[in-house]
Amino acid sequence: MKPALVLLCVVVLSLSACAQVERAETTSDRDEDATGARLYAQHCSACHGNYGRGGVGVPLALEDFLGSVNNQYISRTIRLGRPGRVMPPFPRLTDQEVQEITEYVRSFHWADEPIFSSEPVEGDPELGAKLFIAFCARCHGANGEGGAGTGVSFSRPTFIPILAPALNNAGYLASATDQVIKRSLTLGRERTPMRSLSAMGLREQNINDLVSYIRSFETLSADRVVMKRPANAVLVRQSPYSYEQTIENIKQAVANNGLSVVREELLGEGIVDPGEGERKQHVIYFGSLQMISDGLAHDPRMGLFLPGKITIVEHAGKIKVLASNPEQYTTLFNNIALSDFATMLHEIYQTILAEATS
Amino acid sequence: MTRWLMAVLLLMVSGSLWASDLLMVRSQLAFAEAQPRLEEEINALGYFTANARRVDIDLVGAGFARDAHRSITYGKPDEIKTLSERYPELTPFLPPQIAIIGERGESLLVALNPLYLAEIFPHSELADIFERWHRDLQTILENIRDAR
Numbered sequence: 001m002k003p004a005l006v007l008l009c010v011v012v013l014s015l016s017a018c019a020q021v022e023r024a025e026t027t028s029d030r031d032e033d034a035t036g037a038r039l040y041a042q043h044c045s046a047c048h049g050n051y052g053r054g055g056v057g058v059p060l061a062l063e064d065f066l067g068s069v070n071n072q073y074i075s076r077t078i079r080l081g082r083p084g085r086v087m088p089p090f091p092r093l094t095d096q097e098v099q100e101i102t103e104y105v106r107s108f109h110w111a112d113e114p115i116f117s118s119e120p121v122e123g124d125p126e127l128g129a130k131l132f133i134a135f136c137a138r139c140h141g142a143n144g145e146g147g148a149g150t151g152v153s154f155s156r157p158t159f160i161p162i163l164a165p166a167l168n169n170a171g172y173l174a175s176a177t178d179q180v181i182k183r184s185l186t187l188g189r190e191r192t193p194m195r196s197l198s199a200m201g202l203r204e205q206n207i208n209d210l211v212s213y214i215r216s217f218e219t220l221s222a223d224r225v226v227m228k229r230p231a232n233a234v235l236v237r238q239s240p241y242s243y244e245q246t247i248e249n250i251k252q253a254v255a256n257n258g259l260s261v262v263r264e265e266l267l268g269e270g271i272v273d274p275g276e277g278e279r280k281q282h283v284i285y286f287g288s289l290q291m292i293s294d295g296l297a298h299d300p301r302m303g304l305f306l307p308g309k310i311t312i313v314e315h316a317g318k319i320k321v322l323a324s325n326p327e328q329y330t331t332l333f334n335n336i337a338l339s340d341f342a343t344m345l346h347e348i349y350q351t352i353l354a355e356a357t358s
Numbered sequence: 359m360t361r362w363l364m365a366v367l368l369l370m371v372s373g374s375l376w377a378s379d380l381l382m383v384r385s386q387l388a389f390a391e392a393q394p395r396l397e398e399e400i401n402a403l404g405y406f407t408a409n410a411r412r413v414d415i416d417l418v419g420a421g422f423a424r425d426a427h428r429s430i431t432y433g434k435p436d437e438i439k440t441l442s443e444r445y446p447e448l449t450p451f452l453p454p455q456i457a458i459i460g461e462r463g464e465s466l467l468v469a470l471n472p473l474y475l476a477e478i479f480p481h482s483e484l485a486d487i488f489e490r491w492h493r494d495l496q497t498i499l500e501n502i503r504d505a506r
Contacts, residue, residue: 042383042500045383045384045503046383046384046466046468047384055384055464088378090378092378233478234447234450234478236447267438267442267452268408268438268439268442268452268453269408270407270408270409270431271406271431271432271433271434271435271438271453272433272438279439281442283449296413296427300457300459301382301459303457303468304455304457304469304470306413309450311446311449311450313442313449315443315446320446322446322447322449322450332380
């Protein structure tokens, strides 16, 4: 299929999805003062949009989505999230609160909750693996790691409503029963790029084999997302130079690494009166257009940490240079797509701090 | 069922480490209204705000349909001064800030949860401060979320 035709399909699907969401928005008789609505506004609307119309996260108010997953899928997704794929877990919500949100999400469309058997699907995962490569890997990745970037996240243009989810994600596998997966494979998802494999000629046994293979991701350690905070949230180095010299060294090290000082100021400038005493707390913001643009493209919330920031302080007669450790950003934003960028940023910080203090 | 329970338990243990490290809300106010309203809400709780900083360099050019992206730092002068002098390791996170991102006529607000700072800087003296910052930040964000 030519790229232009693919783009046209995506645009048409997007418009169709939007129209469906708008319809749900205007025709539903939801109680917006109910507990579920309040909890949804508090915990979900930032990403999934008011009325479930999507944004950062997937649009939830789609008839075919709500018609193809049961409440258990929604509840477990709320509870467990999708490790590394932006959707956070909500372990502190009570069961009652999760249920209230689930019922509110269900109210986005008039589709009844589908009933699924709890019977596991019996299939041959080895045969399923071959079918997966032929029918699924192009969108869902060779190992079920999902579409490029972070799937449905900040890191894709907003005109695409849905990207292929990570089927090997522990949160997904714990939320979707075999029968839920089988339903999606068999019938596809209307108004998304997910096509019906049945319509593409696969028989029920083929689809069972595929379900067995997808389920087998639970036991594979390779390519699974593991989110772990670094041991230290702050990078610190002591400088043998004077306060003033250390500031100059940092600026020189920034330039040595092909980056620019964006601005420099006393810590808390605009908030703390600069005339109060001899504060030795200098902040240097640095970066490049490319670095900032790359970071924001991976996750615009990175604006909390971009441009880069290094503080130089005198404390107890010693000069210290400090920065937040970029290695924590991947877990902080629950976004595995930030991993390479965070590693690169960590190396830049380490290099600058080392150069300035050695 | 046992398999599912094990998966859930594993996820709960790992998930609780980083849940709610960020506070995010969506406001139905457009960016141009949301930004000054945010500053008003911050000031109403006794915090000072510094100039909003642009972070949306080349964002639209990269294909993302967001119309603006700013970061607002805020704090109480004495508190920022005292904390930064007493705890230099806190300075990379001071003053606190809220990022505000325009999105299709609405605004998305994101901030680091002060309780995250309480976890990574477990000093007893700081716990109460971060707890108060957390309460105030929730109030600020909820007021912006509910503003019409």
